[in-house]
Amino acid sequence: MSVTISPKRLGSEFVRKIKAISGQNLQVCYQCGMCSGNCPMASNMDLSPRQIIELARLGLEEEIANSKTVWICASCLACTVNCPRGFDLSKLMEAIRLLTLRKNVDHISPEEISPEERRELPQIAMVSGLRKFTG
Amino acid sequence: MKTKARNLEEPAIASMEVLGVKLEEISRWNCCGAVYSLAGDDLIRQVAPVRNLIRVKEQGKNEVVTLCSFCLNTLKRANLLMKEDAEKRNTLNSFMDEEVDYSGEVKVAHLLEVLRDEIGWEALAQRVKLPLRELKVAPYYGCTLLRPREVAIDSVDNPTILHEFLKALGTTPVYFPYATRCCGSYQIVSNPDDISAHAWDILSSALSHGAEALVLTCPLCDYNLGQGQKELMKKHNGFKGMPLFYFTQLLALALGLDPALCRFELNYGEPELLLRERNLLL
Numbered sequence: 001m002s003v004t005i006s007p008k009r010l011g012s013e014f015v016r017k018i019k020a021i022s023g024q025n026l027q028v029c030y031q032c033g034m035c036s037g038n039c040p041m042a043s044n045m046d047l048s049p050r051q052i053i054e055l056a057r058l059g060l061e062e063e064i065a066n067s068k069t070v071w072i073c074a075s076c077l078a079c080t081v082n083c084p085r086g087f088d089l090s091k092l093m094e095a096i097r098l099l100t101l102r103k104n105v106d107h108i109s110p111e112e113i114s115p116e117e118r119r120e121l122p123q124i125a126m127v128s129g130l131r132k133f134t135g
Numbered sequence: 136m137k138t139k140a141r142n143l144e145e146p147a148i149a150s151m152e153v154l155g156v157k158l159e160e161i162s163r164w165n166c167c168g169a170v171y172s173l174a175g176d177d178l179i180r181q182v183a184p185v186r187n188l189i190r191v192k193e194q195g196k197n198e199v200v201t202l203c204s205f206c207l208n209t210l211k212r213a214n215l216l217m218k219e220d221a222e223k224r225n226t227l228n229s230f231m232d233e234e235v236d237y238s239g240e241v242k243v244a245h246l247l248e249v250l251r252d253e254i255g256w257e258a259l260a261q262r263v264k265l266p267l268r269e270l271k272v273a274p275y276y277g278c279t280l281l282r283p284r285e286v287a288i289d290s291v292d293n294p295t296i297l298h299e300f301l302k303a304l305g306t307t308p309v310y311f312p313y314a315t316r317c318c319g320s321y322q323i324v325s326n327p328d329d330i331s332a333h334a335w336d337i338l339s340s341a342l343s344h345g346a347e348a349l350v351l352t353c354p355l356c357d358y359n360l361g362q363g364q365k366e367l368m369k370k371h372n373g374f375k376g377m378p379l380f381y382f383t384q385l386l387a388l389a390l391g392l393d394p395a396l397c398r399f400e401l402n403y404g405e406p407e408l409l410l411r412e413r414n415l416l417l
Contacts, residue, residue, distance in 0.1 A: 023175040040317045044329045072326065075170065076317030077282035081291050088283075094173035108325050120362065121323065122139050122354040124205045127169040129324030131180075 009059030021095035026057035035079035045069040101135035108133040140354040142398040146387035171212040184213035198242040204353040208279035211243040211286040256303040264391030266305025269413040273309040273346035277356045304389040311344040318359040331363040348378040361403025378406035
Protein backbone atom coordinates (compact mmCIF):
# COMPACT_ATOMS: atom_id res chain seq x y z
CA MET A 1 0.00 0.00 0.00
CA SER A 2 1.21 3.54 -0.60
CA VAL A 3 1.00 6.20 2.08
CA THR A 4 1.82 9.87 2.26
CA ILE A 5 4.03 10.95 5.12
CA SER A 6 4.11 14.56 6.26
CA PRO A 7 5.76 16.44 9.13
CA LYS A 8 2.27 17.50 10.21
CA ARG A 9 1.23 13.88 10.67
CA LEU A 10 4.42 12.86 12.42
CA GLY A 11 3.77 15.45 15.10
CA SER A 12 0.00 15.09 15.15
CA GLU A 13 -2.33 15.02 18.12
CA PHE A 14 -2.90 11.32 17.38
CA VAL A 15 0.79 10.48 17.77
CA ARG A 16 1.03 12.61 20.90
CA LYS A 17 -1.96 10.89 22.50
CA ILE A 18 -0.96 7.29 21.77
CA LYS A 19 2.52 7.99 23.12
CA ALA A 20 1.05 9.50 26.27
CA ILE A 21 -1.45 6.70 26.92
CA SER A 22 0.88 3.83 26.05
CA GLY A 23 3.98 5.33 27.64
CA GLN A 24 5.96 3.75 24.80
CA ASN A 25 8.72 5.19 22.63
CA LEU A 26 7.56 4.27 19.15
CA GLN A 27 10.95 4.99 17.62
CA VAL A 28 12.69 2.00 19.25
CA CYS A 29 10.93 -0.47 16.93
CA TYR A 30 13.17 -1.66 14.09
CA GLN A 31 10.44 -3.56 12.28
CA CYS A 32 11.88 -7.04 12.73
CA GLY A 33 8.42 -8.61 12.86
CA MET A 34 8.90 -10.75 15.96
CA CYS A 35 5.57 -9.37 17.21
CA SER A 36 3.72 -10.50 14.10
CA GLY A 37 5.50 -13.85 14.05
CA ASN A 38 4.52 -14.58 17.63
CA CYS A 39 0.99 -13.20 17.50
CA PRO A 40 -1.59 -16.00 17.67
CA MET A 41 -4.27 -13.71 16.23
CA ALA A 42 -2.22 -12.34 13.30
CA SER A 43 -3.94 -14.60 10.78
CA ASN A 44 -7.24 -12.95 11.67
CA MET A 45 -5.89 -9.42 11.29
CA ASP A 46 -5.90 -7.22 8.19
CA LEU A 47 -2.82 -5.25 9.27
CA SER A 48 -0.08 -7.16 11.07
CA PRO A 49 1.04 -6.05 14.54
CA ARG A 50 4.34 -4.84 13.04
CA GLN A 51 2.48 -2.67 10.53
CA ILE A 52 0.43 -1.09 13.31
CA ILE A 53 3.59 0.23 14.95
CA GLU A 54 4.90 1.66 11.68
CA LEU A 55 1.60 3.33 10.75
CA ALA A 56 1.17 4.65 14.29
CA ARG A 57 4.52 6.36 14.39
CA LEU A 58 3.96 7.87 10.98
CA GLY A 59 0.72 9.34 12.30
CA LEU A 60 -1.45 7.48 9.82
CA GLU A 61 -4.52 7.55 11.99
CA GLU A 62 -7.05 6.86 9.28
CA GLU A 63 -5.30 3.70 8.03
CA ILE A 64 -5.32 2.35 11.57
CA ALA A 65 -8.93 3.36 12.17
CA ASN A 66 -9.96 1.50 9.01
CA SER A 67 -8.26 -1.67 10.20
CA LYS A 68 -9.77 -4.24 12.55
CA THR A 69 -6.40 -5.30 13.96
CA VAL A 70 -6.54 -3.58 17.37
CA TRP A 71 -9.98 -5.16 17.94
CA ILE A 72 -8.63 -8.64 17.14
CA CYS A 73 -5.73 -8.33 19.59
CA ALA A 74 -6.33 -10.53 22.64
CA SER A 75 -3.73 -8.78 24.86
CA CYS A 76 -1.94 -12.11 25.27
CA LEU A 77 1.43 -10.30 25.41
CA ALA A 78 3.22 -12.78 23.13
CA CYS A 79 4.50 -9.67 21.28
CA THR A 80 5.58 -7.96 24.48
CA VAL A 81 7.71 -10.80 25.81
CA ASN A 82 9.32 -11.53 22.45
CA CYS A 83 10.28 -8.01 21.38
CA PRO A 84 14.07 -7.67 21.16
CA ARG A 85 13.72 -3.89 21.64
CA GLY A 86 11.60 -4.02 24.77
CA PHE A 87 8.67 -2.33 23.07
CA ASP A 88 5.35 -3.16 24.71
CA LEU A 89 3.00 -3.42 21.76
CA SER A 90 0.09 -4.49 23.98
CA LYS A 91 0.13 -0.97 25.44
CA LEU A 92 0.06 0.64 22.00
CA MET A 93 -2.88 -1.58 20.98
CA GLU A 94 -4.69 -0.52 24.16
CA ALA A 95 -3.97 3.17 23.53
CA ILE A 96 -5.38 2.97 20.00
CA ARG A 97 -8.51 1.16 21.23
CA LEU A 98 -8.98 3.78 23.94
CA LEU A 99 -8.84 6.66 21.45
CA THR A 100 -12.03 5.23 19.94
CA LEU A 101 -13.69 4.11 23.18
CA ARG A 102 -13.09 7.48 24.82
CA LYS A 103 -15.11 9.13 22.06
CA ASN A 104 -18.00 7.06 23.38
CA VAL A 105 -17.85 4.73 20.39
CA ASP A 106 -18.14 1.16 21.65
CA HIS A 107 -16.83 -1.80 19.67
CA ILE A 108 -19.49 -4.19 20.98
CA SER A 109 -22.84 -3.69 22.54
CA PRO A 110 -23.66 -5.88 25.56
CA GLU A 111 -27.18 -6.37 24.17
CA GLU A 112 -25.70 -8.27 21.24
CA ILE A 113 -24.58 -11.04 23.57
CA SER A 114 -27.51 -13.44 23.78
CA PRO A 115 -29.00 -14.40 27.18
CA GLU A 116 -27.79 -18.00 26.60
CA GLU A 117 -24.23 -16.82 26.00
CA ARG A 118 -24.37 -14.55 29.04
CA ARG A 119 -25.46 -17.50 31.16
CA GLU A 120 -22.62 -19.67 29.86
CA LEU A 121 -19.70 -17.26 29.53
CA PRO A 122 -17.33 -17.15 32.50
CA GLN A 123 -17.47 -13.84 34.35
CA ILE A 124 -13.88 -13.07 33.38
CA ALA A 125 -14.89 -13.22 29.70
CA MET A 126 -17.71 -10.74 30.20
CA VAL A 127 -15.74 -8.37 32.42
CA SER A 128 -12.60 -8.40 30.27
CA GLY A 129 -14.55 -8.23 27.00
CA LEU A 130 -16.56 -5.23 28.16
CA ARG A 131 -13.43 -3.54 29.52
CA LYS A 132 -11.61 -3.93 26.21
CA PHE A 133 -14.49 -3.18 23.88
CA THR A 134 -16.63 -0.55 25.61
CA GLY A 135 -15.89 2.87 27.02
CA MET B 136 -15.18 -19.69 41.24
CA LYS B 137 -18.39 -19.66 43.21
CA THR B 138 -20.69 -20.31 40.27
CA LYS B 139 -18.93 -21.21 37.02
CA ALA B 140 -15.63 -22.71 38.19
CA ARG B 141 -16.65 -24.67 41.26
CA ASN B 142 -14.68 -27.57 39.78
CA LEU B 143 -11.56 -25.39 40.11
CA GLU B 144 -12.14 -24.05 43.62
CA GLU B 145 -13.69 -26.88 45.62
CA PRO B 146 -11.00 -29.51 44.97
CA ALA B 147 -8.35 -26.83 45.64
CA ILE B 148 -9.63 -25.99 49.12
CA ALA B 149 -10.03 -29.65 50.08
CA SER B 150 -6.60 -30.64 48.73
CA MET B 151 -4.75 -27.83 50.46
CA GLU B 152 -6.37 -28.72 53.74
CA VAL B 153 -5.04 -32.27 53.37
CA LEU B 154 -1.61 -30.78 52.63
CA GLY B 155 -1.79 -28.70 55.80
CA VAL B 156 -2.54 -25.33 54.21
CA LYS B 157 -5.80 -23.71 55.22
CA LEU B 158 -6.96 -21.22 52.61
CA GLU B 159 -8.89 -18.32 54.07
CA GLU B 160 -11.07 -16.24 51.78
CA ILE B 161 -10.51 -12.48 51.65
CA SER B 162 -13.37 -10.79 53.44
CA ARG B 163 -15.22 -8.23 51.28
CA TRP B 164 -13.28 -9.12 48.14
CA ASN B 165 -14.32 -7.47 44.91
CA CYS B 166 -13.77 -8.36 41.26
CA CYS B 167 -10.23 -7.33 40.29
CA GLY B 168 -11.41 -6.21 36.85
CA ALA B 169 -10.14 -9.38 35.13
CA VAL B 170 -7.72 -7.58 32.81
CA TYR B 171 -4.91 -5.30 33.95
CA SER B 172 -5.29 -1.85 32.47
CA LEU B 173 -2.55 -1.25 29.92
CA ALA B 174 -3.10 2.50 29.78
CA GLY B 175 -0.84 4.74 31.79
CA ASP B 176 -3.43 7.40 32.39
CA ASP B 177 -6.49 5.68 33.83
CA LEU B 178 -5.54 4.93 37.40
CA ILE B 179 -9.17 4.41 38.35
CA ARG B 180 -8.88 0.89 36.93
CA GLN B 181 -6.18 0.07 39.46
CA VAL B 182 -8.49 0.77 42.38
CA ALA B 183 -10.29 -2.59 42.21
CA PRO B 184 -7.19 -4.83 42.38
CA VAL B 185 -5.45 -2.61 44.93
CA ARG B 186 -8.53 -2.65 47.20
CA ASN B 187 -8.30 -6.45 47.34
CA LEU B 188 -4.67 -6.21 48.39
CA ILE B 189 -5.60 -3.71 51.10
CA ARG B 190 -8.25 -6.16 52.37
CA VAL B 191 -5.53 -8.81 52.69
CA LYS B 192 -3.36 -6.41 54.67
CA GLU B 193 -6.30 -5.48 56.90
CA GLN B 194 -6.86 -9.15 57.67
CA GLY B 195 -3.34 -9.22 59.07
CA LYS B 196 -2.01 -11.41 56.26
CA ASN B 197 1.01 -10.83 54.05
CA GLU B 198 0.26 -13.23 51.19
CA VAL B 199 -2.66 -13.73 48.87
CA VAL B 200 -3.06 -16.88 46.80
CA THR B 201 -5.16 -17.03 43.66
CA LEU B 202 -6.59 -20.01 41.82
CA CYS B 203 -7.53 -18.01 38.75
CA SER B 204 -4.66 -16.97 36.52
CA PHE B 205 -6.43 -13.75 35.44
CA CYS B 206 -6.69 -12.66 39.09
CA LEU B 207 -3.03 -13.57 39.61
CA ASN B 208 -1.97 -11.40 36.70
CA THR B 209 -4.10 -8.37 37.56
CA LEU B 210 -3.32 -8.41 41.29
CA LYS B 211 0.38 -9.00 40.75
CA ARG B 212 0.74 -6.23 38.17
CA ALA B 213 -1.24 -3.77 40.32
CA ASN B 214 0.93 -4.75 43.27
CA LEU B 215 4.09 -4.04 41.29
CA LEU B 216 2.73 -0.66 40.27
CA MET B 217 2.10 0.23 43.93
CA LYS B 218 5.56 -0.93 44.86
CA GLU B 219 7.56 0.72 42.09
CA ASP B 220 5.76 3.85 40.94
CA ALA B 221 5.79 6.40 43.76
CA GLU B 222 3.78 9.02 41.91
CA LYS B 223 0.94 6.66 41.00
CA ARG B 224 1.03 5.07 44.45
CA ASN B 225 0.55 8.48 46.07
CA THR B 226 -2.30 9.38 43.74
CA LEU B 227 -4.07 6.08 44.40
CA ASN B 228 -3.56 6.25 48.15
CA SER B 229 -4.91 9.82 48.22
CA PHE B 230 -7.86 8.80 46.08
CA MET B 231 -8.70 5.86 48.37
CA ASP B 232 -8.81 8.20 51.33
CA GLU B 233 -10.96 5.88 53.43
CA GLU B 234 -8.45 3.01 53.12
CA VAL B 235 -5.13 2.46 54.86
CA ASP B 236 -2.12 3.42 52.73
CA TYR B 237 -0.71 0.62 50.62
CA SER B 238 2.69 0.25 48.99
CA GLY B 239 2.82 -3.28 47.60
CA GLU B 240 3.67 -5.14 50.80
CA VAL B 241 1.41 -8.15 50.19
CA LYS B 242 2.87 -11.07 48.24
CA VAL B 243 0.71 -12.30 45.38
CA ALA B 244 1.11 -15.95 44.43
CA HIS B 245 -0.66 -18.57 42.38
CA LEU B 246 -1.61 -21.84 44.03
CA LEU B 247 0.90 -23.65 41.81
CA GLU B 248 3.66 -21.53 43.35
CA VAL B 249 2.52 -22.47 46.85
CA LEU B 250 2.68 -26.13 45.84
CA ARG B 251 6.16 -25.68 44.36
CA ASP B 252 7.74 -23.29 46.87
CA GLU B 253 6.03 -24.00 50.16
CA ILE B 254 5.18 -27.69 49.91
CA GLY B 255 7.64 -28.87 47.28
CA TRP B 256 7.26 -31.45 44.54
CA GLU B 257 8.93 -34.20 46.51
CA ALA B 258 6.75 -33.73 49.57
CA LEU B 259 3.70 -33.57 47.32
CA ALA B 260 4.71 -36.80 45.56
CA GLN B 261 4.94 -38.52 48.94
CA ARG B 262 1.33 -37.60 49.71
CA VAL B 263 -0.02 -39.10 46.49
CA LYS B 264 -2.29 -42.08 47.11
CA LEU B 265 -3.53 -42.63 43.58
CA PRO B 266 -0.71 -42.02 41.08
CA LEU B 267 -2.09 -40.83 37.74
CA ARG B 268 0.37 -43.10 35.95
CA GLU B 269 -1.79 -44.09 33.01
CA LEU B 270 -3.10 -40.64 32.22
CA LYS B 271 -1.55 -38.89 29.22
CA VAL B 272 -2.11 -35.20 29.95
CA ALA B 273 -0.56 -32.14 28.36
CA PRO B 274 -0.11 -29.01 30.45
CA TYR B 275 -1.68 -25.92 28.93
CA TYR B 276 -0.39 -22.69 30.52
CA GLY B 277 -2.15 -20.05 28.44
CA CYS B 278 -1.02 -16.44 28.88
CA THR B 279 -1.60 -14.87 32.24
CA LEU B 280 0.59 -17.12 34.40
CA LEU B 281 3.59 -16.29 32.22
CA ARG B 282 3.23 -12.89 30.63
CA PRO B 283 4.51 -10.23 31.08
CA ARG B 284 7.92 -11.34 32.34
CA GLU B 285 7.79 -9.31 35.53
CA VAL B 286 4.86 -11.32 36.91
CA ALA B 287 5.61 -14.75 35.42
CA ILE B 288 5.41 -17.64 37.89
CA ASP B 289 7.96 -19.61 35.87
CA SER B 290 10.24 -19.32 32.84
CA VAL B 291 8.36 -17.40 30.16
CA ASP B 292 10.00 -19.24 27.29
CA ASN B 293 10.20 -22.73 28.71
CA PRO B 294 7.82 -23.15 31.64
CA THR B 295 7.89 -26.41 33.58
CA ILE B 296 5.81 -25.75 36.70
CA LEU B 297 2.73 -27.62 35.46
CA HIS B 298 4.96 -30.38 34.11
CA GLU B 299 6.65 -30.77 37.50
CA PHE B 300 3.28 -30.73 39.18
CA LEU B 301 2.04 -33.59 36.98
CA LYS B 302 5.23 -35.56 37.57
CA ALA B 303 4.66 -35.24 41.32
CA LEU B 304 1.19 -36.70 40.78
CA GLY B 305 2.76 -39.72 39.16
CA THR B 306 2.29 -39.13 35.48
CA THR B 307 4.57 -38.20 32.58
CA PRO B 308 3.36 -34.94 31.04
CA VAL B 309 3.00 -34.64 27.29
CA TYR B 310 4.86 -31.76 25.64
CA PHE B 311 3.23 -29.92 22.76
CA PRO B 312 4.22 -26.67 21.06
CA TYR B 313 1.05 -24.71 21.83
CA ALA B 314 1.25 -25.01 25.62
CA THR B 315 1.67 -21.24 26.02
CA ARG B 316 -0.31 -20.08 23.00
CA CYS B 317 -3.26 -17.82 23.74
CA CYS B 318 -6.72 -19.42 23.49
CA GLY B 319 -8.12 -16.09 22.23
CA SER B 320 -9.17 -14.86 25.66
CA TYR B 321 -11.90 -12.20 25.74
CA GLN B 322 -12.22 -12.32 21.95
CA ILE B 323 -14.87 -14.97 22.65
CA VAL B 324 -17.38 -12.15 23.23
CA SER B 325 -16.82 -10.57 19.82
CA ASN B 326 -15.21 -13.22 17.57
CA PRO B 327 -16.46 -16.66 18.62
CA ASP B 328 -15.71 -18.16 15.20
CA ASP B 329 -12.04 -17.20 15.40
CA ILE B 330 -11.88 -18.71 18.89
CA SER B 331 -13.19 -22.01 17.59
CA ALA B 332 -10.38 -22.14 15.01
CA HIS B 333 -7.78 -21.34 17.68
CA ALA B 334 -9.22 -24.00 19.97
CA TRP B 335 -8.85 -26.54 17.17
CA ASP B 336 -5.21 -25.55 16.58
CA ILE B 337 -4.44 -26.10 20.26
CA LEU B 338 -6.49 -29.28 20.79
CA SER B 339 -5.33 -30.95 17.58
CA SER B 340 -1.69 -30.12 18.35
CA ALA B 341 -1.99 -31.71 21.80
CA LEU B 342 -3.71 -34.75 20.28
CA SER B 343 -1.06 -35.21 17.63
CA HIS B 344 1.63 -35.19 20.32
CA GLY B 345 -0.07 -38.02 22.16
CA ALA B 346 -2.16 -36.24 24.79
CA GLU B 347 -5.59 -37.56 25.66
CA ALA B 348 -6.49 -34.63 27.92
CA LEU B 349 -5.33 -31.11 28.78
CA VAL B 350 -4.69 -29.74 32.23
CA LEU B 351 -5.23 -26.03 32.75
CA THR B 352 -5.60 -23.33 35.38
CA CYS B 353 -7.87 -20.68 33.88
CA PRO B 354 -11.68 -20.66 33.61
CA LEU B 355 -11.54 -18.68 30.36
CA CYS B 356 -9.11 -21.13 28.71
CA ASP B 357 -11.43 -23.88 29.90
CA TYR B 358 -14.43 -22.24 28.26
CA ASN B 359 -12.70 -21.31 25.02
CA LEU B 360 -11.20 -24.77 24.55
CA GLY B 361 -14.23 -26.64 25.82
CA GLN B 362 -17.52 -25.10 24.79
CA GLY B 363 -17.00 -25.49 21.05
CA GLN B 364 -15.85 -29.11 21.12
CA LYS B 365 -19.21 -30.49 19.98
CA GLU B 366 -19.08 -28.31 16.87
CA LEU B 367 -15.44 -29.28 16.29
CA MET B 368 -16.42 -32.96 16.43
CA LYS B 369 -18.92 -32.36 13.61
CA LYS B 370 -16.37 -30.42 11.60
CA HIS B 371 -13.32 -32.63 12.04
CA ASN B 372 -13.78 -36.28 11.23
CA GLY B 373 -12.39 -38.57 13.88
CA PHE B 374 -12.18 -35.93 16.64
CA LYS B 375 -13.95 -37.42 19.62
CA GLY B 376 -13.51 -34.53 22.02
CA MET B 377 -10.77 -33.92 24.54
CA PRO B 378 -11.29 -33.81 28.32
CA LEU B 379 -10.10 -30.65 30.06
CA PHE B 380 -9.05 -30.85 33.69
CA TYR B 381 -8.35 -28.12 36.17
CA PHE B 382 -5.04 -28.83 37.88
CA THR B 383 -6.79 -28.81 41.26
CA GLN B 384 -9.05 -31.69 40.22
CA LEU B 385 -6.09 -33.90 39.37
CA LEU B 386 -4.48 -32.86 42.66
CA ALA B 387 -7.53 -33.92 44.69
CA LEU B 388 -7.86 -37.16 42.75
CA ALA B 389 -4.21 -38.10 43.23
CA LEU B 390 -4.37 -37.26 46.93
CA GLY B 391 -7.13 -39.85 47.22
CA LEU B 392 -9.93 -37.40 48.06
CA ASP B 393 -13.53 -38.20 47.29
CA PRO B 394 -13.84 -37.76 43.49
CA ALA B 395 -17.30 -36.26 44.02
CA LEU B 396 -15.72 -33.05 45.25
CA CYS B 397 -13.83 -32.68 41.98
CA ARG B 398 -17.17 -32.06 40.28
CA PHE B 399 -16.06 -33.69 37.04
CA GLU B 400 -19.64 -33.38 35.82
CA LEU B 401 -18.95 -29.66 35.22
CA ASN B 402 -16.01 -30.36 32.88
CA TYR B 403 -15.88 -30.36 29.12
CA GLY B 404 -14.96 -33.47 27.16
CA GLU B 405 -16.33 -36.21 29.46
CA PRO B 406 -13.33 -36.67 31.75
CA GLU B 407 -15.08 -39.32 33.88
CA LEU B 408 -15.13 -41.69 30.93
CA LEU B 409 -11.38 -41.37 30.47
CA LEU B 410 -10.66 -41.70 34.20
CA ARG B 411 -12.70 -44.91 34.36
CA GLU B 412 -10.84 -46.32 31.36
CA ARG B 413 -7.57 -45.64 33.20
CA ASN B 414 -8.88 -47.16 36.45
CA LEU B 415 -8.64 -43.83 38.22
CA LEU B 416 -12.34 -43.68 38.95
CA LEU B 417 -14.81 -46.40 39.90
